[in-house]
Amino acid sequence: MTTTSRRDVVITGIGIASSLGEGVETHAAALTAGGPPAVDTESFKPYPVHPIAALELDKQIPKKSDQRQMEPWQRLGVYSAGLALDSAGLKEDAEARSALQVIVAAGGGERDHAVDSAILTGLRGANEPGAFLNERLMGDLRPTLFLAQLSNLLAGNIGIVHGITGPSRTFMGEEQAGVDAIRTAQARIASGQSDLMLVGGAYSAERRDMLLLLELGGYLRHGTFAPVFTRDDEPGLITGSAGAFLVLESAEGAAARGAKVYAKLKAAGAARSRRTPGSVESALTKLVQGFGSVGPDAMAVSAATGCAGITAEEAAALKTAAPSARRIAAGDLVGHGLEAAFPVSVALAAIALATGQAKEAIVTGAGHWRGEGAAHLVQA
Amino acid sequence: MSKHRDAKGRPLVAVTGLGVVTSLGQGKDANWQALTAGKSGIHRIDRFPTEGLRTSIGGTVDFLFDGAFTAPQLSEKLATLAAEEAVAQSGIGADGDFPGELFMAVPPVEMEWPQKQEIAATIEGEVDYDGLLRAAATGKFRPMHELFVFGGVADHIADRFGTKGSPISLSTACSSGATAIQMGVEAIRRGETEAALCIGTDGSIHAEALIRFSLLSALSTQNDPPEGAAKPFSKNRDGFVMGEGAGALVLEDYDHALARGATILGIVAGCGERGDGFHRTRSSPDGKPAILAMQDALADAGLTPDDVDYINAHGTSTPENDKMEAMSCSAVFGERMAKLPISSNKSMIGHTLTAAGAVEAVISFLTIANGTIPPTINYNNPDPALAIDVVPNEARKAKVRTVLSNSFGFGGQNTCLVLTAPPEAA
Numbered sequence: 001m002t003t004t005s006r007r008d009v010v011i012t013g014i015g016i017a018s019s020l021g022e023g024v025e026t027h028a029a030a031l032t033a034g035g036p037p038a039v040d041t042e043s044f045k046p047y048p049v050h051p052i053a054a055l056e057l058d059k060q061i062p063k064k065s066d067q068r069q070m071e072p073w074q075r076l077g078v079y080s081a082g083l084a085l086d087s088a089g090l091k092e093d094a095e096a097r098s099a100l101q102v103i104v105a106a107g108g109g110e111r112d113h114a115v116d117s118a119i120l121t122g123l124r125g126a127n128e129p130g131a132f133l134n135e136r137l138m139g140d141l142r143p144t145l146f147l148a149q150l151s152n153l154l155a156g157n158i159g160i161v162h163g164i165t166g167p168s169r170t171f172m173g174e175e176q177a178g179v180d181a182i183r184t185a186q187a188r189i190a191s192g193q194s195d196l197m198l199v200g201g202a203y204s205a206e207r208r209d210m211l212l213l214l215e216l217g218g219y220l221r222h223g224t225f226a227p228v229f230t231r232d233d234e235p236g237l238i239t240g241s242a243g244a245f246l247v248l249e250s251a252e253g254a255a256a257r258g259a260k261v262y263a264k265l266k267a268a269g270a271a272r273s274r275r276t277p278g279s280v281e282s283a284l285t286k287l288v289q290g291f292g293s294v295g296p297d298a299m300a301v302s303a304a305t306g307c308a309g310i311t312a313e314e315a316a317a318l319k320t321a322a323p324s325a326r327r328i329a330a331g332d333l334v335g336h337g338l339e340a341a342f343p344v345s346v347a348l349a350a351i352a353l354a355t356g357q358a359k360e361a362i363v364t365g366a367g368h369w370r371g372e373g374a375a376h377l378v379q380a
Numbered sequence: 381m382s383k384h385r386d387a388k389g390r391p392l393v394a395v396t397g398l399g400v401v402t403s404l405g406q407g408k409d410a411n412w413q414a415l416t417a418g419k420s421g422i423h424r425i426d427r428f429p430t431e432g433l434r435t436s437i438g439g440t441v442d443f444l445f446d447g448a449f450t451a452p453q454l455s456e457k458l459a460t461l462a463a464e465e466a467v468a469q470s471g472i473g474a475d476g477d478f479p480g481e482l483f484m485a486v487p488p489v490e491m492e493w494p495q496k497q498e499i500a501a502t503i504e505g506e507v508d509y510d511g512l513l514r515a516a517a518t519g520k521f522r523p524m525h526e527l528f529v530f531g532g533v534a535d536h537i538a539d540r541f542g543t544k545g546s547p548i549s550l551s552t553a554c555s556s557g558a559t560a561i562q563m564g565v566e567a568i569r570r571g572e573t574e575a576a577l578c579i580g581t582d583g584s585i586h587a588e589a590l591i592r593f594s595l596l597s598a599l600s601t602q603n604d605p606p607e608g609a610a611k612p613f614s615k616n617r618d619g620f621v622m623g624e625g626a627g628a629l630v631l632e633d634y635d636h637a638l639a640r641g642a643t644i645l646g647i648v649a650g651c652g653e654r655g656d657g658f659h660r661t662r663s664s665p666d667g668k669p670a671i672l673a674m675q676d677a678l679a680d681a682g683l684t685p686d687d688v689d690y691i692n693a694h695g696t697s698t699p700e701n702d703k704m705e706a707m708s709c710s711a712v713f714g715e716r717m718a719k720l721p722i723s724s725n726k727s728m729i730g731h732t733l734t735a736a737g738a739v740e741a742v743i744s745f746l747t748i749a750n751g752t753i754p755p756t757i758n759y760n761n762p763d764p765a766l767a768i769d770v771v772p773n774e775a776r777k778a779k780v781r782t783v784l785s786n787s788f789g790f791g792g793q794n795t796c797l798v799l800t801a802p803p804e805a806a
Binding site: 047069102106107108111113116117119120121123124128130131133134135137138141143146147149150151152153155156157159160163164165166167168169170171172173174176177179180183184187188191193208209211212213214215216217218219222270271272274367369370371373 | 428429430431432433486488490491493496497500501506507508509510512513516517519521522524525526528529530531534535538539545546547548549550551552553559563566569570572587588591592593594595596653654655656657658659660661669789790791792793794795
């Protein structure tokens with residue numbers, strides 16, 4: 001299921017914030033140097049994470065009252081979205097911005113860990129557990145916490161903070177939400193259903209509730225950092241806080257408003273293999289081969305997880321379908337950001353093209369438990 | 381074969397299958413009978429203790445499981461039943477081999493208390509997340525991961541029905557079900573797929589979900605009698621009542637449906653959506669985004685307000701929504717609004733949240749097919765500020781060819797669908 005362009009789709013805005021910092025230049029330098037990553041192995045021991053760099057939130061979210069209404073993943077998303085709008089010159093262009101439509105790949109917001117822990121402890125001795133739970137939740141949950149947890153409220157906050165009145169859609173479903181967000185945005189513009197889109201996602205890795213969900217399935221690496229493709233000693237995810245948003249528009253639209261074009265997003269595709277040995281390799285190979293032959297001076301940015309089996313399969317797929325491409329694992333630079341992982345990788349690819357590090361880029365990703373995706377970018 | 385196109389040169393999007401489950405029952409027949417009889421599915425909640433809660437009622441679906449279950453399990457079951465009904469009616473593909481993509485509105489899920497308690501039971505001393513993590517690392521609770529990932533429900537539905545491609549799990553809050561339909565329409569119009577299975581499902585009434593809405597003062601607290609609590613457009617409306625259910629639609633390129641001799645149940649003629657940057661939970665008081673979403677949907681369908689025979693209201697029974705919606709409709713339909721029927725299914729089934737847009741689209745097509753408009757029940761105390769015809773308390777016979785179905789949600793989500801009868805001459 002690959003959509004090919006009927007209208008050319010270009011990237012005219014890139015907003016990225018991660019453990020390395022923010023913006024195109026910081027991440028261009030990291031792509032050139034290949035690291036080193038910023039990793040915290042202590043705070044969530046035994047789980048290494050890439051913590052978000054210090055951000056001046058006021059620069060993108062001027063009102064403290066807005067900042068307070070959000071959890072870290074929402075702030076990171078709203079911040080990155082603001083960077084993308086700035087880089088696309090849309091903050092000052094109210095007319096263009098009024099046509100903007102939004103697709104966000106999102107998970108959910110952070111639990112109140114202290115409240116949860118106290119309730120779980122109390123429930124063990126409670127005579128009437130149901131009544132106890134009701135009483136504690138009624139008394140201890142902040143009313144606004146729900147809004148900071150709701151998946152679609154990242155998009156809602158982007159609308160409120162950045163003054164976007166176009167429609168938004170929120171995709172859920174871990175890594176594949178990010179793939180489908182990019183794929184759908186590209187297809188909408190290519191087909192003429194939309195002219196201008198803001199698409200991306202954000203993930204906060206510094207939270208034990210998400211570590212818990214991933215650890216339940218046995219998907220996390222313990223101990224120290226190791227590069228994504230060489231984690232055979234202890235395969236698994238090292239999650240990273242990151243947000244990435246892209247402004248996509250039709251080539252004609254970009255030209256008409258004199259926007260700077262970072263790269264052309266030629267195609268994006270997604271698959272859902274029923275996971276059996278070899279299925280990820282086969283799905284990704286097919287997706288990338290669907291883009292046509294990959295030329296010299298190509299880069300392959302992989303959103304691979306580092307999880308057992310599927311990471312080696314992704315490497316094998318790239319070797320078959322894009323043998324000459326220089327391979328970069330986004331996880332080696334900024335960690336893995338679930339819903340944000342694919343948007344981050346597409347952003348990195350666009351940065352590589354915009355800064356002349358490659359002429360063409362392939363992006364691949366296989367979700368930690370489900371879903372495969374790929375994208376094809378070329379220099380503008 | 382001739383190619384049918386809409387006024388904008390796009391493929392027509394036909395509906396060839398419909399399925400629904402709500403607190404009123406399973407299937408179109410059971411629901412239609414209850415809806416046209418003005419019956420309420422709202423009752424006292426006995427799924428969990430409601431002691432100490434301001435709201436103790438809901439439209440829970442209690443007839444599908446014998447033992448305990450989680451929100452994703454109930455949501456999946458509801459979706460499966462609705463989709464089985466829709467796919468069977470459409471006669472498309474073979475069982476487990478649906479020839480098109482899946483677009484699913486699913487409630488945002490997360491680990492629930494019974495599962496956290498199960499893990500906590502293995503911990504000595506005070507419970508904290510580090511303890512839960514150590515217990516998780518034993519690998520003893522592995523199935524909980526797949527149960528609580530956001531993409532789980534849609535993945536299982538994709539497996540069950542054999543849909544093609546990458547399934548979409550989406551949320552636009554209370555307009556999610558309508559967005560799932562809209563995404564199916566767009567994919568067919570792009571020519572990416574000839575058929576789409578569009579589902580909205582929500583089986584997420586548990587204590588914390590109810591408390592969250594309660595803390596936002598969004599729910600009716602008039603618990604007695606339960607069936608009287610949801611009273612959209614009434615003067616004494618005081619909040620919505622949570623409901624559960626699922627709606628499923630098989631959408632199909634009209635020519636594809638004709639070629640295989642399918643019965644065309646109707647057309648999704650137009651979609652409109654607008655964001656509202658006003659507030660996280662409240663709509664712009666001037667109703668501008670809702671007005672524009674309705675106008676966009678009509679324009680997308682190539683129709684005018686005069687073509688609409690009936691409005692299937694969002695009609696949540698909250699003081700704000702119903703006022704904003706009635707005013708917005710008056711702005712779009714002008715003086716005609718005084719006699720244009722508008723009713724709220726939520727008066728009987730409650731607000732099925734993520735599922736609502738899909739459930740109400742299914743009911744809208746039943747309204748067209750049967751020539752009967754389900755009423756707004758509990759309309760005993762009209763709000764004099766809202767001069768509209770809510771089809772009070774009793775179903776009404778009417779020729780309905782075109783329905784506007786509204787969905788408005790938290791986070792500034794406004795989605796409107798224009799649903800029409802099958803073309804008279806194919």
